Amino acid sequence: MAVIMERQSVNLGIRMIPFNKMQPFALNPRRQPPTPTSLDELVASIADLGVLQPVLVRPQAGSHEPPDDAYEIVYGHRRVAAVERLATEWIRTRKDGQHPPSDAHRGMVPAAVVLDLSDADALTMAFIENAQREDMHPLDESDAIRDLKRLDPTLTVRGIADRLKLSARRVQRRMRYERLGPLVRSAFLANVITTDHADDLAMITDVALQERALIEGCFQALGATSPRAASLKKLATASPEDLDALRLSVAPLRSLHQWIHDNIRQDPTDGAVQEEFPELAQLATTTDVATLLQVSDHSWKVPTGVLQREEYREVTGKKSTHGEAAIVVHGGPMRLVRICRDRACRAHWPDLMTRQTPADTARAARFEAQAARQRKAQAAWSRTRRSVWPALVTHATTHAKLSGDLVRRVIGEYATRELLRRAKGVKLTDANAAGVLALHVLERSRRTRSELSTAARLVGFDLGKWERDERARQKSASKKATAKSGRAKGGAK
Numbered sequence: 001m002a003v004i005m006e007r008q009s010v011n012l013g014i015r016m017i018p019f020n021k022m023q024p025f026a027l028n029p030r031r032q033p034p035t036p037t038s039l040d041e042l043v044a045s046i047a048d049l050g051v052l053q054p055v056l057v058r059p060q061a062g063s064h065e066p067p068d069d070a071y072e073i074v075y076g077h078r079r080v081a082a083v084e085r086l087a088t089e090w091i092r093t094r095k096d097g098q099h100p101p102s103d104a105h106r107g108m109v110p111a112a113v114v115l116d117l118s119d120a121d122a123l124t125m126a127f128i129e130n131a132q133r134e135d136m137h138p139l140d141e142s143d144a145i146r147d148l149k150r151l152d153p154t155l156t157v158r159g160i161a162d163r164l165k166l167s168a169r170r171v172q173r174r175m176r177y178e179r180l181g182p183l184v185r186s187a188f189l190a191n192v193i194t195t196d197h198a199d200d201l202a203m204i205t206d207v208a209l210q211e212r213a214l215i216e217g218c219f220q221a222l223g224a225t226s227p228r229a230a231s232l233k234k235l236a237t238a239s240p241e242d243l244d245a246l247r248l249s250v251a252p253l254r255s256l257h258q259w260i261h262d263n264i265r266q267d268p269t270d271g272a273v274q275e276e277f278p279e280l281a282q283l284a285t286t287t288d289v290a291t292l293l294q295v296s297d298h299s300w301k302v303p304t305g306v307l308q309r310e311e312y313r314e315v316t317g318k319k320s321t322h323g324e325a326a327i328v329v330h331g332g333p334m335r336l337v338r339i340c341r342d343r344a345c346r347a348h349w350p351d352l353m354t355r356q357t358p359a360d361t362a363r364a365a366r367f368e369a370q371a372a373r374q375r376k377a378q379a380a381w382s383r384t385r386r387s388v389w390p391a392l393v394t395h396a397t398t399h400a401k402l403s404g405d406l407v408r409r410v411i412g413e414y415a416t417r418e419l420l421r422r423a424k425g426v427k428l429t430d431a432n433a434a435g436v437l438a439l440h441v442l443e444r445s446r447r448t449r450s451e452l453s454t455a456a457r458l459v460g461f462d463l464g465k466w467e468r469d470e471r472a473r474q475k476s477a478s479k480k481a482t483a484k485s486g487r488a489k490g491g492a493k
Helices: 036-049 077-093 119-133 138-151 157-164 168-179 182-189 193-203 207-218 227-232 240-249 252-262 272-276 278-284 350-355 359-400 404-411 413-423 433-444 450-459 463-492
Strands: 009-020 055-059 071-075 108-114 293-296 326-330 333-338
Touching: 036 077, 055 119, 071 077, 071 119, 119 138, 119 157, 138 157, 138 168, 138 182, 157 168, 168 193, 168 272, 193 207, 193 227, 193 333, 193 359, 207 252, 272 278, 278 333, 293 333, 404 413, 404 433, 413 433, 433 450, 450 463
Parallel strands: 055 108, 293 326
Antiparallel strands: 009 108, 055 071, 326 333
């Protein structure tokens, strides 16, 4: 395995080093801890066969003869952790006079010590070794690339790809993960979303829009107030059951694509966007893409400054030079197009030519002028409405009186007619407006006794007292009817 190194390193050979003399590598690219199952399997393997492949360490201080406690693990953290557990368990369970069966049980780790490895070289070797043993999480790869770029700012994407044995496209995509916000990173680390979801979300530069895209695009079936939606926002404390439920609730990737097309205005000047669209990157070498006309494939929710679908016609044909260059940034996949905005063009607006007469044109102009006046009046009223509200509040709370017209406006004309019909004989006037409004409240509160009792107290009606009086009246009426029936039987005899 050829690894690009900054300088030649000196191999000090194989040494037996106690695990407690080794320190973890501060730039270890694998940030996620090993799963309990994989570590258990490694412990069992080392107990049977020992450490088959030496771990790689470097002198922490960089001297030729490092002190005993100055070793730093470049790779092999899981093997060292397994030896530590194995030695700890053996010490806890050993019997008096029993000798450790292997070096691993004594806590000794064979290590190949490479002298004077720079941080960048150590990070490179750790990355390649970890990637070859087991796939690292893409976010771990992203953090490692960021650290390598920080250690050597002169590295290009191609240089990083050559050092880490990755494709340039993979390096570009991993570098974009630095854009991901905390919520998206948490969902990605918990494997709630896939790498494809993360790639699409990383194309969104605004963190707030990222979170909206995650919730509405990836989990559109979840309600905003559902327990699962709440667990999505608290992934750090979510239970395994909630995480499994979230993984099962992820919408197909095309749903996220559609949400992004409908809600996000893509920026053609963004380097990440140009990396994904080579045609745009090639055009950017000769043209200022910021000056291109930006269009949408939709006619609704179109951002300001973007042409709606009805405002242009797409010019087809590779040899056609008619029209203007434009780029689709909303409503569909980004692509370069040529468009025609001349409504008098018979080639691209034939439907207007076949049915539009001078009278139609004049009528459309009048309609557009009227619509412009209405928009202007509405804009003026919107400015006035904000300033007139405080005056209305002051006047209404000090001078307003309850009237029949006000009651009709509050509860509606139809509801008022139906209420008066059921009230049988009651007419709405200014004098009894408060009573009719109270009837409306009482009628809407008849579903349960508790609601009706509470509403009745507002108008001074004691429902409990009425019920007692009503039972007493019915009891009295029953006694009178019984006595009358007795007298009638006595007279008949």
